[in-house]
Amino acid sequence: EVRLLESGGGLVQPGGSLRLSCVASGFTFRTYALSWVRQAPGKGLEWVSTFSGAADKTYDADSVKGRFTISRDNSKNTLYLQMNNLRAEDTAVYYCVKDGIRGSPGSEFFLDWGQGTLVTVSS
Amino acid sequence: SYVLTQPPSVSVAPGKTATLTCGGNLIASKNVNWYQKRPGQAPKLVIHYDDDRPSGIPERFSGSNSGNTATLTIARVEAGDEADYYCQVWDNIDHWVFGGGTRLTVL
Secondary structure, three states, X not given: OOEEEEEOOEEEOOOOOEEEEEEEEOOOHHHOOEEEEEEOOOOOEEEEEEEOOOOOOEEEOOOOOOOXXXXXXXXXXXXXXXXXXXXXXXXXXXXXXXXXXXOOOOOOOEEEEOOOEEEEEOO | OOOOEOOOEEEEOOOOOEEEEEEOOOHHHOOOEEEEXXXXXXXXEEEEOOOEOOOOXXXXXXXXXXXXXXXXXXXXXXXXXXXXXXXXXXXXXXXXXXXXXXXXXXX
């Protein structure tokens, strides 16, 4: 059974930093693309970042480029999202997501989702 | 940037068919995925690659993609289908794009 467990959310002031973690189990971690998707209160789904499985490439939404950094530690089966210079509009539930195709050089579709961790940016 | 347009809301009576659309420029040239999002729950993939159903998704859910419109069809709608539905594509500049979402209300 695939499990994705996010942690690291919380309350942070504007301009502050936070690092989210996602510990994965139930699949061969290094062979799948992994992503972060967020949903702000009352808003729709917004893709944040993707780390490919086979190609070791990263992709970021324009809204977070230069502020957020996605990374993965295959030895720990853990995905990270380092979030710097946080803004009020970054307030959202952040989901860790596993892709659906093993060994794809990119990202195909979001098959498995964690339960999410809430990030609140407020003074 | 690539834009996906979804109607904000669709209403349907139980047992009827719901048709949810997702508009995008030449969207037929892209693979479209659909997600169901219920309040308080994580999103769930219901259709990938335009018309493929993941394991565990009922056959009542189907997808199509042609021209500038992709469609998610839910046959014999049940109360449990009430949720927000989002379409998604990978654009040509290395970004995932979600539509704004459609709230499906079961009357």
